[in-house]
Amino acid sequence: MTGWQMSGELSSGGTPTRVDLVIAHAAEVLTCRPVSGRGVRGAALGRPERIADGALAIDGGRIMTVGASAEVLARFAGREVLDATGKLVTPGFVDTHTHLVHEGSRHEEWGHKVLGTAPGTLAGGIEHTARTTGAAGFRRLREGALARLDTMLAHGTTTAEAKSGYGLTPASERRILEVTAALDHPVDLVGTFLGAHVPPEGTPRGRHLDGVVAQLAEVRHLAEYCDVTCDPAGFTPAECERIARAAREHGYGLRVHADQTGYGGGAEMAIEAGAASVDHLEHVSDRAIGMFADSGTAATLLPGVTYHLMDMVPGPRGGSWSDARHPRLAERYRRLIDSGALVVLATDYNPGSSPTLSMQAVMQLAARLYRLGYGEAWHMSTINAAVSLGRDADIGSLETGKRADAVVWNVPSHEMVVNRFGANLVSSVIKDGVVARGGARRPVTVAGRTDAEARA
Structure with a gap:
């Protein structure tokens, strides 16, 4: 028996x-x-x-x-x-990219995207989640995050990274990190400060960046890593490098959202800055692929985003295959893998672009969308992910x-x-x-x- x-x-x-x-x-x-x-x-x-x-x-x-x-x-x-x-x-499983603490859903926004009835933007969606998260109380945010961790554990995840980023103001960013630190759960969490997620509406860009740099010292005890979005929808390489330098001075490790909505030189900036991981990479350049192969920086792929945003299929209402945002993404990622880069898979769990808590689903999607082999998917979801978080000795x-x-x-x-x-x-x-x-x-x-x- x-x-x-x-x-x-x-x-x-x-x-x-x-x-x-x-x-x-x-x-x-x-x-x-x-x-x-x-x-x-x-x-x-x-x-x-x-x-x-x-x-x-x-x-x-x-x-x-x-x-x-x-x-x-x-x-x-x-x-x-x-x-x-x-x-x-x-x-x-070791899930190295999640936006665990937030409030609200974006299912209506996604439903319009499926039908092609509303364009939507990455920044607009994040602003919506920031508003609902800002309106929620500490207890509600904590209980929601604990419920998500229950689901993650039940699907095999035992360690996860958790970012802020849905605050967009210093007070709200700190509260997200405080909620993360208050989560008593079997899943081990690694906190990340993502103050530079997207430029917030109504705040001058320079003032926002000044606030992010100033807050690094204040929240250091709540976060092990600092993350920045180096992307056309986020910040420039020069802006991100400024935050990266300040983060290193305060003892943070560095993680980077890069080259998701378009090429912006994010991967190159991150590797040169010694980032632990660069995530998304839908528009990664050939130069960056070569740089990954010669570095200790992990290249983190997020198939939940590719799948949920339908990036590899034509648009609705008579779209052709040439209309797909990333019809040849599997080829680009295969070059990255074959180059000898340290490649990782993660959920990018969030309410907008990847609402999945399951690393099982991530492996299954990666195999189908990116043509990964069985062993490749498993190594990327376990030992390589642990290296990305600096925990592979344990x-x-x-x-x-x-x-x-x-x-x-x-x-x-x-x-x-x-x-x-x-x-x-x-x-x-x-x-x-x-x-x-x-x-x-x-x-x-x-x-x-x-x-x-x-x-x-």
Whole structure:
């Protein structure tokens, strides 16, 4: 019978070391660990490590070992054992680009876009969300974000980045970061200050940028990264470089929205500034592709945006294929991948251009829209994403010593998660060695212990 059993039902022989949890007899364990260096690049993306009849031993929230079930069970006996027969086990997803804290929906705006009855603009949509977010109270914003985190966890995400950016005023930006910091949830969050999202209506451009630079010191304790939008709909490379220099002086890491609505030199600026990640890249240049290959900067692709904005299909009302905004985007991204760049996938969860919380959906869309292979999609969503957040020593792959963030799937192979679509295929999520069933928030009960007791 598949499920939770006492350790004696699976382990045998010798005197194995007692540990908190053993996951055993998985049809496949996908480790996503790199062969060498940080992350996985180029041809190695398509060659993931797979362990048949695999197992993990977990103690104190850390992975003690990963290997074949016979070997692991000979060395370790779990106080609890999860029989994963017929199931896949993988690392938890690391989602490096989300706009988690906001209020309101933009479904009406999108419905008009589908029918071609209203043009809409990126900046206009963000202004709408900023107004609804500004009108919402702290508690409402917090409860909405917690509910979204429940959904993310239930779909296999165990670490996520969360940006501000829907404030557009110093007070509102700070409040978004304060809400993010107040989220007590099994999903680990990395805060990012996106004060330079788009130029706000009614505020002189220079005054807004002055305010962003001035606020960097004030919110440093609430955010690890600073993000800027270097794009025709956002700010120029010179403006973004000014913010980047100030951010570095205050100890921030740098993340950049770049070249989404048109080419603006954003990727080149970001790489030269030593950004951890450059995201979107629908208009990435050949020069930037070469620069990515020779850098430690991650190139983050956001297929939820491509799909939701219908960028690769003709417009409505008799549009031709030449009317598609990005009909050859897959070719551009393939050059980026084959060049040896560190490539990442993320949701860009937000109410306007990518309202999805599921990294499963992101992999499935990336395979179909960008023609990614199975292993490529998995590496980009786990270990490469962890590198982008500077956390690959701790998460992103199933390796001895790393945090026990893992997902057990109701399918036997990693290919099937990408091949199927339209359903959540997660069976169980293990976060720091504790099983979080059904996307539940703390406290999570495991074998009669509360989450806090399990971590003590």
